Amino acid sequence: MSIAIxxxxxxxxxxxxxxxxxxxxxxxxxxxxxxxLSVGEPDFITPQHIRDAAAAAMKAGHTKYTLASGLPELKKxxxxxxxxxYGIEYPAAQVVISNGAKHSLHxxxxxxxxxxxxxxxxxxxxxxxxxxxxLSGAVPVIVPTEESQGFKMTAAAFERAITAKTRMLLLCxxxxxxxxxxxxxxxxxxxxxxxxxxxxxxxxxxxxxxVYDNRQxxxxxxxxxxxxxxxxxxxxxxxxxxxxxxxxxxxxSPANVAQKMGGLQSQETSNPCSISQYxxxxxxxxxxxxxxxxxxAFAQRRDYVAKRIAEIEGxxxxxxxxxxxxxxxxxxxxxxxxxxxxxxxxxQFCLELLTQKQTAAVMGSAFxxxxxxxxxxxxxxxxxxxxxxxxxEFVGN
Ligand SMILES: Cc1ncc(COP(=O)(O)O)c(C=O)c1O
Numbered sequence: 001m002s003i004a005i006x007x008x009x010x011x012x013x014x015x016x017x018x019x020x021x022x023x024x025x026x027x028x029x030x031x032x033x034x035x036x037l038s039v040g041e042p043d044f045i046t047p048q049h050i051r052d053a054a055a056a057a058m059k060a061g062h063t064k065y066t067l068a069s070g071l072p073e074l075k076k077x078x079x080x081x082x083x084x085x086y087g088i089e090y091p092a093a094q095v096v097i098s099n100g101a102k103h104s105l106h107x108x109x110x111x112x113x114x115x116x117x118x119x120x121x122x123x124x125x126x127x128x129x130x131x132x133x134x135l136s137g138a139v140p141v142i143v144p145t146e147e148s149q150g151f152k153m154t155a156a157a158f159e160r161a162i163t164a165k166t167r168m169l170l171l172c173x174x175x176x177x178x179x180x181x182x183x184x185x186x187x188x189x190x191x192x193x194x195x196x197x198x199x200x201x202x203x204x205x206x207x208x209x210x211v212y213d214n215r216q217x218x219x220x221x222x223x224x225x226x227x228x229x230x231x232x233x234x235x236x237x238x239x240x241x242x243x244x245x246x247x248x249x250x251x252x253s254p255a256n257v258a259q260k261m262g263g264l265q266s267q268e269t270s271n272p273c274s275i276s277q278y279x280x281x282x283x284x285x286x287x288x289x290x291x292x293x294x295x296x297a298f299a300q301r302r303d304y305v306a307k308r309i310a311e312i313e314g315x316x317x318x319x320x321x322x323x324x325x326x327x328x329x330x331x332x333x334x335x336x337x338x339x340x341x342x343x344x345x346x347x348q349f350c351l352e353l354l355t356q357k358q359t360a361a362v363m364g365s366a367f368x369x370x371x372x373x374x375x376x377x378x379x380x381x382x383x384x385x386x387x388x389x390x391x392x393e394f395v396g397n
Contacts, residue, residue, distance in 0.1 A: 239323075
């Protein structure tokens with residue numbers, strides 16, 4: 001007899017990016033060299049002064065539970081950062097620190113959604129969104145977007161998707177997986193609809209510091225007055241400070257939501273690791289030149305990847321304006337025979353690319369958009385060069 005799995009978890013898709021990265025690791029364990037562009041993880045080690053702060057926290061004996069919703073000094077530092085960066089004020093009590101932004105998203109959905117509520121998610125979307133929404137019993141409503149429009153949801157498409165059951169818009173800006181970014185005026189059009197239709201928003205701003213070509217990032221609650229009461233901002237340390245393994249994310253939200261998310265967290269996980277929180281505190285309050293340096297390296301890689309994609313026959317890609325992803329169109333190579341086997345969809349494309357050329361990328365279908373492949377350029381230039389040489393060979397260039 002085996003233990004039955006709950007209906008909710010049975011319906012859950014495991015993360016495709018982590019699955020591709022696990023396959024890549026399997027090949028590596030067999031002694032093969034793999035060029036891994038599957039996972040959205042900076043190749044940089046966490047900057048030294050942040051690691052030193054963690055060591056100092058350990059030495060000082062900060063080894064006990066903190067407040068379940070996070071270390072008060074860190075909450076204040078997060079609030080101060082949003083004030084300094086975007087001019088928007090939050091009391092520290094409206095910040096909740098969690099075990100990574102993924103956990104923050106779970107808290108946000110679980111705290112605010114009821115079964116049957118609809119959540120509008122523009123596609124392509126980050127792999128975990130629809131699954132996390134489903135876990136809360138709510139219904140993801142996927143709105144397709146066009147490559148020609150930078151994969152951005154138009155106001156008209158947004159309005160068409162709204163029903164009597166719609167409660168939330170979930171927006172990732174800059175976008176994982178497309179690397180494109182909404183301008184302030186594009187966001188304002190969406191914000192006006194949010195207000196007119198009495199909706200609320202989860203704004204995933206985890207890539208806010210990774211914006212290229214001097215573009216201005218607009219934080220969602222700053223767009224219109226009153227939006228702060230309708231928005232849960234999600235952000236974290238993973239991408240900005242190369243701190244994926246430390247697991248620190250956060251939300252800035254209305255007071256009642258923050259209080260309930262803290263309560264939920266107190267029952268589910270308690271506080272995130274105390275040492276990681278001290279490290280995040282040092283990251284936010286310490287010197288920020290590391291952020292600029294990493295961002296400059298990503299910009300250089302972005303330029304390289306854009307050039308390589310443009311040179312490969314039959315591939316195209318919307319302009320990459322933020323985050324560290326290229327979401328390139330492979331439709332011209334589907335139904336054909338890149339490498340030695342015929343591939344008809346993006347999943348087969350990625351599996352064959354990995355098997356034949358030891359290069360890992362993620363199929364667009366995992367992001368709700370068939371015909372595309374996501375390559376992360378959080379990897380170093382040497383890896384990117386080899387990977388794109390192999391992609392070019394694979395598609396017959
Ligand atoms: C759009 C987006 N949101 C949230 C996360 C979660 O980040 P973490 O849980 O590492 O803080 C990621 C990580 O890939 C992401 O790309």
